[in-house]
Amino acid sequence: MSDDRLAQQIAFLVEADKLKQVIRRTPLADGSRKENSAEHSWHLVLTAIVLREHSADDVDLLRVLEMLAVHDLVEIDAGDTFAYDTQDLVTKAEREQAAADRVFALLPPDEAARLRTLWEEFEAHESADARFANAVDRLQPLLQNASAKGGSWRDYDIDRGQVLQRMAPIERAVPAAWPLVLKIVDEFCASGLLRTSPARTGSDRSA
């Protein structure tokens, strides 16, 4: 019985290794290459540990770290969906649910249920733990984009309003970091790497 559990857990852990091959849009801080979702997940864990004191709400840090450790596992099947790719975002939920059905189910049922529930809590953005975890997941790539002077927005038609909307969870969950977010975004606008307003006229987007 315990042997079966261990064998299932090991199979899950070996499968999880594939997250190291899922490449994100965010560059490393020195711009030398794009980061993968496994090292990104580690960086979020570290960020949550270090910035916990700035959380607007009381959080259970252990739950936050567990959430961050598993939050991208579905990408093993579903791939990384770029946050500003509206077409890809349409199918994201469906692809990720199917991935969760397979990946978490490698674990013993009780552990699979517990970690999948944590992942769903992260995706729902509702609990204090999930709000803090999501804020951390927004802030770390922004810091790397700032350090690498460009990164994910350079090749896409993205404007200031879109970035600030994407970063909004930071304002609520880690308000102390919001002035820094605005400063980084404004510097990107000033340097011409980010549009100040939407590019297309006559689109259905509002500024």
Next chain:
Amino acid sequence: MSDDRLAQQIAFLVEADKLKQVIRRTPLADGSRKENSAEHSWHLVLTAIVLREHSADDVDLLRVLEMLAVHDLVEIDAGDTFAYDTQDLVTKAEREQAAADRVFALLPPDEAARLRTLWEEFEAHESADARFANAVDRLQPLLQNASAKGGSWRDYDIDRGQVLQRMAPIERAVPAAWPLVLKIVDEFCASGLLRTSPARTGSDRSA
């Protein structure tokens, strides 16, 4: 004051990004490339979460995860020291203390002291939390070596006794996994990828 703290924390988190460029000897599970210390650290966090029930002692999982998240940060300056490189191991402690002096000190003093103390606890292998964390740090690379059919031992003159000595923390802290460790090591010996006994005769090593 709080602004200063946040600026220090952000500087530390951006510096930590460099851990993604420290390459270890261990291959990914599919053997396609060697893993880096950041994605390794994430995998250890996940392994500790999943295998916690097998810990021989009660552990504080939050402390274990924090320990694993910071355990390799000194490698940013000191590099990854191969576990079987006796020459490199002589200078490891000194190089890593110097690295800890610099890297943790980027943080506000209270946070720097707390995380450095956790790293030192990990290195000391004495507390129940550190023993479990170290066992996880032995098991994950072994699983990847097994999956990739070779990895770190192929190019080095390493024998069964050395590997089992290196893996001993697993026997004590996660005894349920020890039969699997023996099975993996014996399969490596049977396939000729690992020496059954020391290669050099007349050396000062005992079998």
